[in-house]
Amino acid sequence: MASCPRCEASIDDEARYCAQCGAPQTEDAAQELDEYVQRQAEQVAGSGGGGSDGGGPDGFADMADLSDREQLWRRGCYVVGYGTVVVALTLVPAVGAFPLILAGIAILPPIRRLTAEPLGSSLKREVMVGLYAVFALIGVALLFLL
Structure with a gap:
């Protein structure tokens, strides 16, 4: 029986990897492991992060792919969105808080x-801002009228 050069555990003479630490025991096993790690790294790098404004494989760009203006x-x-939600949550008993949360x-x-x-397809920025404005105006109106 041979021993693993990394952890000194006993391994079979024909083992490609150590059962204790997983270290490759032959040049072929080391090369196979390197290729596997490289493929995994390419998959992770290629999948992006899941941004949301157009350009990636699902139609949405990663934040790094966006221009400074888009970022x-x-x-x-x-x-604005989270700020509006936080302010609306402080007003929750009021009826106008719910349209503000939606905004x-x-x-x-x-x-x-x-x-x-x-x-x-995704809604345009202008549509989203329009929805925000409509819900915010309704919420503010209800807060002042009721």
């Missing part, structure tokens, strides 16, 4: 991706 737009949408959710960038599947 600023998306970050602004997150700030905050409507402008979040992931909502564009979620609406793309049932509608066939």
Whole structure:
């Protein structure tokens, strides 16, 4: 019986990998492991991160693929959306809080991706801002009128 040069565990003479630590025991096994790791790294790098504004394999770009202006737009949408939701949650007993919550959710960038599947394509930015404006105006109106 041979021993693993990495962990010194006893292994069979014909073993390609150590049963204890998984280290390759032959040059062929080491090359096979390197190729496998390389394929896995390419798959992970190729799958992107799941952005939401057009360009990736599912029709949406990764944040790194977006221009500075698009990144600023998306970050602004997150700030406005989450800010509106937080403010609305502080007003929850009031009737106007619920349209404000919907407004905050409507402008979040992931909502564009979620609406793309049932509608066939993502809604335009202008549509999302329009939905935000409509819900926000209804919410503010209800807060002041009731």
